[in-house]
Amino acid sequence: MRFVFYGKRLLSFAASIFILSVLVFCIARLAPGDPLASYYGARVERMSGQEREMAMERLGLNEPLAVQYGKWLERAVQGDFGISYKYKQDVLEVIGARVGNTLLLGGLGFVCLFWLSLLLGIFCAYCAHGLLDRIICTLGTAVSVIPEFWLSLLLIYIFSVTLRLLPGSGAYTLGGGGGFSDRLWHLILPLCAVILGHLWYYAYLVRNRLIEEMRADYVLLARAKGLKRRSVLFGHCLKNVLPTYLGIMAISVPHVLGGTYIVETVFSYPGIGTLAYESARYKDYNLLMVLALLSGIIVIFSSRLGQAIGERFDPRIRSRDRQEPDRG
Numbered sequence: 001m002r003f004v005f006y007g008k009r010l011l012s013f014a015a016s017i018f019i020l021s022v023l024v025f026c027i028a029r030l031a032p033g034d035p036l037a038s039y040y041g042a043r044v045e046r047m048s049g050q051e052r053e054m055a056m057e058r059l060g061l062n063e064p065l066a067v068q069y070g071k072w073l074e075r076a077v078q079g080d081f082g083i084s085y086k087y088k089q090d091v092l093e094v095i096g097a098r099v100g101n102t103l104l105l106g107g108l109g110f111v112c113l114f115w116l117s118l119l120l121g122i123f124c125a126y127c128a129h130g131l132l133d134r135i136i137c138t139l140g141t142a143v144s145v146i147p148e149f150w151l152s153l154l155l156i157y158i159f160s161v162t163l164r165l166l167p168g169s170g171a172y173t174l175g176g177g178g179g180f181s182d183r184l185w186h187l188i189l190p191l192c193a194v195i196l197g198h199l200w201y202y203a204y205l206v207r208n209r210l211i212e213e214m215r216a217d218y219v220l221l222a223r224a225k226g227l228k229r230r231s232v233l234f235g236h237c238l239k240n241v242l243p244t245y246l247g248i249m250a251i252s253v254p255h256v257l258g259g260t261y262i263v264e265t266v267f268s269y270p271g272i273g274t275l276a277y278e279s280a281r282y283k284d285y286n287l288l289m290v291l292a293l294l295s296g297i298i299v300i301f302s303s304r305l306g307q308a309i310g311e312r313f314d315p316r317i318r319s320r321d322r323q324e325p326d327r328g
Contacts, residue, residue, distance in 0.1 A: 133207075254303075
């Protein structure tokens with residue numbers, strides 16, 4: 001039955017999130033560092049042994065890991081994820097103040113990446129093995145192997161330090177109110193870093209898939225009937241490649257999100273990526289837990305979405321999935 005099939009998927013999703021929470025909880029607390037320094041700042045250096053014990057007890061850090069996790073899970077199920085050690089605010093409030101910036105940068109980056117990769121892949125497939133195709137392939141390969149952090153630093157050095165054309169940090173000018181034009185001006189370099197870091201990888205996938213499709217028997221038959229290369233490419237090949245591309249782009253969401261986190265950190269852009277770096281650096285356990293779970297949910301959901309797109313457009317997957325519920 002379909003109910004059993006989707007129930008298993010939901011149970012698998014919940015189990016994955018639970019395992020992720022256990023791993024992040026344990027690894028964060030076993031990693032070196034002093035969480036009291038995040039909460040109390042420089043005062044922690046002047047604390048006596050007894051004061052440290054009282055501070056640990058206040059934060060619930062003096063109990064065994066299993067007990068700490070049980071209490072955290074009990075509160076989390078009720079929607080209480082604790083306070084941020086560093087910001088002294090509810091974790092969800094801290095994230096809520098930053099998540100809009102990440103959605104803006106990552107969302108625009110993903111949309112631009114989706115269309116630019118598709119258009120660039122189509123253009124290279126149309127000019128396959130020509131001079132322009134070879135030049136684009138060479139440049140694209142050279143750019144794609146540059147890590148996001150190095151690419152971000154390079155853009156800052158060229159356009160902010162040397163040419164002084166664009167701002168190299170922040171989401172808006174301090175004291176400027178953060179108007180639309182100001183935010184857009186600060187978004188240009190981080191957005192370019194997000195796009196350039198992933199553009200050629202997906203464009204190359206589209207290019208190669210289209211070239212393979214152009215060698216299919218039905219294409220040779222269409223060309224033999226007198227159809228032009230452009231008509232066959234856009235009228236037949238692209239339609240067959242699009243479902244695969246949609247599935248790949250769904251799975252690519254975590255990839256793009258990870259690159260966005262790195263770019264945010266380099267550009268000091270006040271988003272979730274910068275917040276994740278700070279939470280790990282300052283041992284802000286509660287904040288780190290929610291950010292890790294949020295990222296994990298996005299990764300798992302994107303994977304499921306890519307699989308669902310494949311099932312929707314691939315008859316072989318659909319027929320196999322119909323048989324699985326019947327066996328269940």
